[in-house]
Amino acid sequence: MTPHGASEGYSYPTLEDTEPRAVDVINALREFRTSETAMRRRTRSSPAMGETDLLALRYLIDAEAAGVGVRPTELAGRLGITSASMTTLVDRLVASGHVTRERHPSDRRAIILRPAPGADEEVRHNLNQMHKRMLEAAESLSPEEIKAVMHFLMRMREAVDAVNMAPHIGSR
Template structure:
């Protein structure tokens, strides 16, 4: 059922017997994605960042946690950006205090990008409660339900990753 209480058909006819269907799952997934997009917009607004800046910061925070050093070129590749656009993004994020440029430990000509401790704290403050609520919900699943959800989402990702661009 759609939140409106009516069974909508996405692009396909909905079941009329009241049982949840694949269409209901796709509607719920679409609604979740819309809520997540709105949450990211609110997060960007509260942190005064653009979408790409927030994605870059998230990637740098993940790399920092994993002990991986990230050069601007690697970040540009990850985000699908040109070198000039990456330079502007890095300049903007350094000026706003979210990341630092540091000399590469073994290559004098290179730099690495690192998130500032303040950036990590701000992201945790901004998203911490929401992540905690999401984790509580995910942890409430039975192991069987968790396997089903993970399997479904992996198959959905594969389906959208194989859509032809042309």
């Protein structure tokens, strides 16, 4: 039985009283992703900030730390959202005081997005406990386990990145 009480995973049945198998790893990864998604919902930095808002803000904070300005089109591509959704997202983040729009330094027609002062501290404060617990879990691994986990996650990322979405049946 899995930790959350389900006796089988999504199309990957588990067998009790056997050695762990590859499908058990997939089931554990799926459970982790479910828990992570639920945690992100619980730790939003403000009641109006959704998961996409938080992801956008984290990306902008990271870009700011690297000294890079981010155009809305680049952020939309990173988040996998349409330009219309991007406009709504940016408007919401600007209105909430989390993001500012600035003129692009070399292209007068373009704008770049930057996290507003204090946005990094607000996000860090809200996610600090989760990061601390995750780091403690990672630090409990042996060097061999770390290598195995990193190898596995790299292979999973490659597998997911290689997926091509098939067209819907009947669509033209």
